[in-house]
Amino acid sequence: MVEKIRHQLFLPKPVSDRLEALAAKPGASKSAILADAVTAWLNRRGASELEDRFGLRLDRMTAAIGRLERDGHIQLETLALFVRYELAIQAPLAENDQAGRAIAAKRFEAFIAQVGRQIAAGRRTIADGFGGGTESGQ
Numbered sequence: 001m002v003e004k005i006r007h008q009l010f011l012p013k014p015v016s017d018r019l020e021a022l023a024a025k026p027g028a029s030k031s032a033i034l035a036d037a038v039t040a041w042l043n044r045r046g047a048s049e050l051e052d053r054f055g056l057r058l059d060r061m062t063a064a065i066g067r068l069e070r071d072g073h074i075q076l077e078t079l080a081l082f083v084r085y086e087l088a089i090q091a092p093l094a095e096n097d098q099a100g101r102a103i104a105a106k107r108f109e110a111f112i113a114q115v116g117r118q119i120a121a122g123r124r125t126i127a128d129g130f131g132g133g134t135e136s137g138q
Contacts, residue, residue, distance in 0.1 A: 004031075 011019065023030045093100045118125060 019030055019033060022028055022033050093104070
């Protein structure tokens with residue numbers, strides 16, 4: 001059985017009248033009603049403290065995720081426009097142009113290697129400015 005402690009408290013007359021009316025119903029008691037009310041109040045208070053404690057941090061995290069999502073959309077749109085531009089201005093290679101294909105393959109390998117170096121170093125080309133962090137001749 002749960003240990004119970006006696007409390008003496010003062011209630012305003014309207015609240016006391018409402019408590020008396022509720023306690024008059026069958027199966028209800030003032031102690032049970034007050035215990036439920038205090039428990040509910042304490043539970044709400046605890047939830048409020050959690051909101052106070054973590055709310056600001058969650059708001060900051062939500063804003064950061066929003067910026068990451070926006071940056072991802074910008075990067076994808078930039079890449080899509082670049083690919084569209086390159087496909088529109090570059091003439092296709094002839095089937096038997098092995099020298100052109102070799103140069104293209106070499107440039108592509110250099111591009112992939114540069115992307116790998118940038119990611120491994122944690123650098124961002126756009127943050128460094130146009131052409132920043134890239135090696136010339138590749």
